[in-house]
Amino acid sequence: MLVTVLGRYSPYAPAGGACPGFLVQSGGVNLMLDGGNGTVSRLQQQVAAADLTAVLVSHLHPDHTADLHSLQYLMAHQAPDREPLPVYAPDVANPDRHWLEPTSFGARWIRLLPLPVDEGIAFGHVRVFFARTDHPEPCWAMRITDGSRTLVYTADTGTGVDLAPFAAGADLLIAESTFVAANGQRRKGHMLAAEAADLARRAGVKRLLLTHFSPHTPIAEAEAEARAVFPAAEAAVELRTYLV
Numbered sequence: 747m748l749v750t751v752l753g754r755y756s757p758y759a760p761a762g763g764a765c766p767g768f769l770v771q772s773g774g775v776n777l778m779l780d781g782g783n784g785t786v787s788r789l790q791q792q793v794a795a796a797d798l799t800a801v802l803v804s805h806l807h808p809d810h811t812a813d814l815h816s817l818q819y820l821m822a823h824q825a826p827d828r829e830p831l832p833v834y835a836p837d838v839a840n841p842d843r844h845w846l847e848p849t850s851f852g853a854r855w856i857r858l859l860p861l862p863v864d865e866g867i868a869f870g871h872v873r874v875f876f877a878r879t880d881h882p883e884p885c886w887a888m889r890i891t892d893g894s895r896t897l898v899y900t901a902d903t904g905t906g907v908d909l910a911p912f913a914a915g916a917d918l919l920i921a922e923s924t925f926v927a928a929n930g931q932r933r934k935g936h937m938l939a940a941e942a943a944d945l946a947r948r949a950g951v952k953r954l955l956l957t958h959f960s961p962h963t964p965i966a967e968a969e970a971e972a973r974a975v976f977p978a979a980e981a982a983v984e985l986r987t988y989l990v
């Protein structure tokens with residue numbers, strides 16, 4: 747299984763960066779996780795529109811969805827003959843979900859569906875499970891397995907929900923690490939780098955990728971803070987592909 751970082755920043759990206767998005771690939775299955783500002787452009791550098799299997803949206807905050815409205819046009823122009831692209835998003839009463847609805851033009855290419863948070867979902871040999879996180883907007887972490895390797899993505903979360911059982915034993919944990927302890931910033935529903943590392947340590951994962959950085963978070967400090975708790979930690983690098 748491969749995962750490519752399309753964007754790692756929130757709530758806005760610094761020059762040249764992008765907000766959260768990941769491409770997960772295994773044996774012909776290509777899943778996009780979240781679609782923040784700047785990610786759809788980068789997606790096209792990694793996979794053909796016709797080969798995208800589905801999009802999974804963790805929650806409806808705009809830093810995770812802003813680019814997804816344009817998918818209908820991407821599909822119409824670059825994959826006009828394909829089946830509609832399934833976009834799975836939490837079925838919650840948030841008017842921002844409307845942003846993901848295709849227009850009458852785009853309905854031929856996009857099918858907006860509820861994120862199957864209770865039962866999980868399979869795309870061929872790739873199975874995805876969900877767990878509710880600690881975040882002001884209803885948000886779900888994802889556990890993705892292809893039968894041999896397992897990736898867990900926390901999406902946005904604070905420490906009010908213990909995701910360690912859900913992430914247990916993963917080959918790679920991608921955990922949000924919006925702030926570092928040193929600069930004194932903290933916001934409810936987000937983690938410090940040391941908290942992401944503590945989650946990795948308790949879950950017994952093999953490796954940790956830190957992501958969802960504030961543009962004002964010093965990334966080297968985030969890595970150092972995390973490594974003091976969990977040595978196999980590193981900052982996610984945009985447009986880098988990782989072997990899970």
Ligand SMILES: [Zn+2]
Binds near residue numbers: 805807881883
């Ligand atoms: Zn959020």
Ligand SMILES: [Zn+2]
Binds near residue numbers: 766807810902958
């Ligand atoms: Zn976010």
